[in-house]
Amino acid sequence: MEYKLTYQTYNEALKKDKLLGLKCNNCGTITCPPKMTCQECTGTDLEVVELSGKGEIATFTTSFVASLGREGEAPYTIVLVELEEGAWLMGNLIDIDPSKVGMELIGRKVKLGHKVYPGDLYSAGEGVRPLFSFAD
Amino acid sequence: MRRVAIVGTGHTKFMFNSPKSGVELLAEASMDAINGSGLKPKDIQAIYCGNVLGDFSEGQGMIQSYLADDIGCFNVPASRFEGACASATMAIRDAYTWVASGFYDIVLVGGTEKATAMGTPLATRTFAMFSDGRYEYPSGITFPAVFAMLAHLYSKRYNIPLEKLKETLALVSVQSHEYGVKNPNAQFQKEITTEQVLRGFMVSSPLQLLDCCPFSDGAAALVVASEDVAKKLTDKPIYITGVGQASSGKLSAQYKYLPRLRAREVSVKQAYDMSGLKPEDIDVCELHDCFSIASLIAAESLGFAEFGKAGELWEKGETRIGGKIPINVSGGLKSKGHPIGATGASQAYEIVRQLRGELVDQGRQVEGAKVGLVDTLGGDGVIVSLILSAD
Numbered sequence: 001m002e003y004k005l006t007y008q009t010y011n012e013a014l015k016k017d018k019l020l021g022l023k024c025n026n027c028g029t030i031t032c033p034p035k036m037t038c039q040e041c042t043g044t045d046l047e048v049v050e051l052s053g054k055g056e057i058a059t060f061t062t063s064f065v066a067s068l069g070r071e072g073e074a075p076y077t078i079v080l081v082e083l084e085e086g087a088w089l090m091g092n093l094i095d096i097d098p099s100k101v102g103m104e105l106i107g108r109k110v111k112l113g114h115k116v117y118p119g120d121l122y123s124a125g126e127g128v129r130p131l132f133s134f135a136d
Numbered sequence: 137m138r139r140v141a142i143v144g145t146g147h148t149k150f151m152f153n154s155p156k157s158g159v160e161l162l163a164e165a166s167m168d169a170i171n172g173s174g175l176k177p178k179d180i181q182a183i184y185c186g187n188v189l190g191d192f193s194e195g196q197g198m199i200q201s202y203l204a205d206d207i208g209c210f211n212v213p214a215s216r217f218e219g220a221c222a223s224a225t226m227a228i229r230d231a232y233t234w235v236a237s238g239f240y241d242i243v244l245v246g247g248t249e250k251a252t253a254m255g256t257p258l259a260t261r262t263f264a265m266f267s268d269g270r271y272e273y274p275s276g277i278t279f280p281a282v283f284a285m286l287a288h289l290y291s292k293r294y295n296i297p298l299e300k301l302k303e304t305l306a307l308v309s310v311q312s313h314e315y316g317v318k319n320p321n322a323q324f325q326k327e328i329t330t331e332q333v334l335r336g337f338m339v340s341s342p343l344q345l346l347d348c349c350p351f352s353d354g355a356a357a358l359v360v361a362s363e364d365v366a367k368k369l370t371d372k373p374i375y376i377t378g379v380g381q382a383s384s385g386k387l388s389a390q391y392k393y394l395p396r397l398r399a400r401e402v403s404v405k406q407a408y409d410m411s412g413l414k415p416e417d418i419d420v421c422e423l424h425d426c427f428s429i430a431s432l433i434a435a436e437s438l439g440f441a442e443f444g445k446a447g448e449l450w451e452k453g454e455t456r457i458g459g460k461i462p463i464n465v466s467g468g469l470k471s472k473g474h475p476i477g478a479t480g481a482s483q484a485y486e487i488v489r490q491l492r493g494e495l496v497d498q499g500r501q502v503e504g505a506k507v508g509l510v511d512t513l514g515g516d517g518v519i520v521s522l523i524l525s526a527d
Binding site: 007033035039058059060061062063064065066067068069070071073076078080082087088089090091092101102103106117120122123124127128129130 | 258268269270274276280286291292337341343385387392394
């Protein structure tokens with residue numbers, strides 16, 4: 001069975017600040033990031049849809065210790081965002097001082113942008129990360 | 137299915153910068169387990185071992201075959217298990233199923249790791265390989281960051297002010313170090329205070345240095361045998377009476393269920409159902425405390441506390457020896473150390489020794505312990521549960 005929405009296609013869209021997901025024609029759930037099957041009902045009758053890129057912060061952390069080759073990025077804030085369409089998406093939060101953020105972030109409304117992660121020896125090429133900024 | 141028992145154990149000291157190779161460490165633990173079972177290497181019919189990052193830390197893959205050759209188990213089928221930090225527990229569960237099925241009578245199982253050889257930047261990179269490499273690593277996810285996000289979510293979901301939660305989490309680390317001092321195999325042999333935990337440098341907010349387990353080198357091994365063989369080898373066989381294993385997807389795919397981990401609830405239910413036991417029947421538990429918050433999340437999923445209430449176990453001393461459910465009285469991953477490919481075997485080793493009553497001299501014996509639980513988490517996607525019983 002062919003993969004409906006691959007990492008490559010998803011990334012190319014994200015580079016244009018377009019967030020793609022999969023809508024399940026069986027139960028209506030939006031799966032994002034994409035998978036072979038619906039996140040809830042495991043259905044495979046899925047349709048590629050463009051999502052709003054809007055949501056609110058479900059949780060966060062500011063990382064002060066980074067992986068090999070990414071030391072210069074620290075400190076940086078990672079967020080899990082609950083999208084308007086229900087799915088959760090991991091990304092970074094910008095337009096803040098990462099070392100000063102706290103619990104007040106949870107529930108803040110955000111909108112999506114992107115930044116290319118160039119990749120390293122182990123990443124099989126580049127990646128694209130969602131960059132969220134406040135929308136409220 | 138036949139009954140299956142653990143008949144012998146081995147465990148190296150856990151430490152920074154071991155001068156020994158991963159194979160040497162596991163060979164030492166394995167020979168202690170084999171000799172302690174009254175067996176010879178030629179008696180071993182198969183080897184299952186956990187090793188996660190030998191490829192990166194030593195440029196060594198396929199460690200299982202070199203181990204087999206090293207200890208003189210020539211040409212036996214040997215398999216390596218990779219389930220991040222739960223690798224060795226997966227190996228034990230598979231050893232159990234193969235012996236229970238009657239295919240083998242005697243299997244050597246264990247695990248080894250030399251994580252500290254990588255140094256912190258590469259170790260942090262490789263540990264992050266147990267998050268989703270495509271959709272989540274680009275955002276800079278690290279393993280502390282996963283549990284840091286769960287800590288903030290836990291605080292919000294259960295309406296516990298973060299400052300209060302952090303004080304409770306500090307108690308988890310303090311208790312682990314207190315027992316680690318009594319464990320000669322432990323990496324850290326010093327007590328710490330709540331103030332020290334709360335003064336530590338921030339790794340990934342809200343988790344500070346002493347909320348986090350260390351990178352470690354070490355190995356542990358067990359010999360698993362069928363009941364009839366076990367009874368000939370030892371008068372203290374420790375039976376594997378329940379096993380469970382479950383998997384889950386990337387952190388974002390677990391979304392609205394978080395901070396609970398559904399895979400753990402699925403896995404431990406398998407083990408409880410199989411053994412016919414309940415959480416209140418467990419006398420001693422080794423659970424996966426890779427980070428302080430992980431202990432609370434685990435204790436709740438395992439059925440020792442209501443969701444959002446596990447902190448009270450540590451606050452009231454219920455997790456200490458003499459408490460309702462002694463947890464990680466080995467020092468846990470936090471103080472004993474966490475050589476990831478070995479951790480599950482180390483946890484099982486600890487429970488076996490507790491159930492055999494062998495820890496009196498170390499001053500950390502849970503008196504009369506008959507049933508123990510092992511809980512191991514790998515990345516955000518593997519859980520293995522084992523219930524061990526003295527009879």
